[in-house]
Amino acid sequence: MxxxxxxxxxxxxxxxxxxxxxxxxxxxxxxxxxxWKAPKDAVQKKNPIKSTKTSIDPGKKIYIQFCADCHGKKVDGNGSMAAELKIKPPDLKNRAKYHSDGDLFWKIQNGKGEMPPFREELQEQEIWNVINYIKSLPE
Ligand code: HEC
CATH class of the missing domain: 1.20.5 (Single alpha-helices involved in coiled-coils or other helix-helix interfaces)
Known part of the structure; x- marks a missing residue:
């Protein structure tokens, strides 16, 4: 008992x-x-593409095609799909300055939750171009 x-x-x-x-x-x-943290060696990865018009212009095209629906045409997080998402897409124009290019690169390649991975869809150079575009924007 x-x-x-x-x-x-x-x-x-x-x-x-x-x-x-x-x-x-x-x-x-x-x-x-x-x-959301990228691994240390990814954060330290250097952007091999110079931030010039030849990178920023195609970067903008890719951004509008692949990212603007969520992150907004003005890169402020207010895309047309944003309301349907559980987590609001971050305002990249504002957030980008807090992250190294390598950190952004890793996140865009790998995605997380509702943020899709772009490893298959975009070539490395295209991702660096998008990063150069986002970082070229005034706040
Ligand atoms: C389907 C909607 C959607 C699309 C399309 C999308 N994202 Fe995102 N993104 C998100 C969401 C939601 C988050 C927040 C993820 C989280 O923290 O769980 C995010 C997060 C991010 C982050 C991390 C920001 C930080 O502060 O850490 C970056 C960078 C980013 N997205 C860039 C991009 C780029 C560049 C593209 C286009 C190539 C893109 N995203 C396409 C929804 C999207």
């Missing part, structure tokens, strides 16, 4: 422990949801 009680109690503790553990992980994930 005593042993049976003990086992039931232990099971209870175990269950509560598991629930607490899952909650902790859940809360942690929520807190860091906006801390």
């Amino acid at each position: 005593f042993l049976k009680n003990l086992i039931t109690r232990l099971k209870g503790f175990f269950l509560i422990g598991t629930i607490m553990f899952c909650l902790a992980i859940c809360i942690h994930n929520r807190a860091s949801a906006h801390e």
Whole structure:
């Protein structure tokens, strides 16, 4: 009898422990949801394409075709699809200055959640062109 009680109690503790553990992980994930970080070596990767008109102009075309629906024609996060997304696309015009080119490159290649990965769709040079375009915009 005593042993049976003990086992039931232990099971209870175990269950509560598991629930607490899952909650902790859940809360942690929520807190860091906006801390989307690229791996260190990706962040340090240098942009091999000079930010000149020959890069920025095609970069703008790619941006309008592939990114503007979500991130907005004005690159302010207010694209026509933005309202349908659970997470509002960031205002890249404002956010870009906080991120290295390598960091942006990695995020565009890999995507996250509702942000699609562009690894297959865009060539590396096209991605650097988009980055040069975004970074060329006045705030
Ligand atoms: C279907 C909508 C959608 C499209 C298309 C899209 N994005 Fe995004 N993007 C998002 C969302 C949503 C996030 C936020 C993701 C998150 O934090 O979970 C995001 C995040 C980003 C970030 C990270 C910004 C930061 O502060 O870390 C970059 C950079 C970015 N997008 C660039 C682009 C570029 C460049 C394109 C086009 C090649 C593009 N996105 C196309 C929805 C989109």
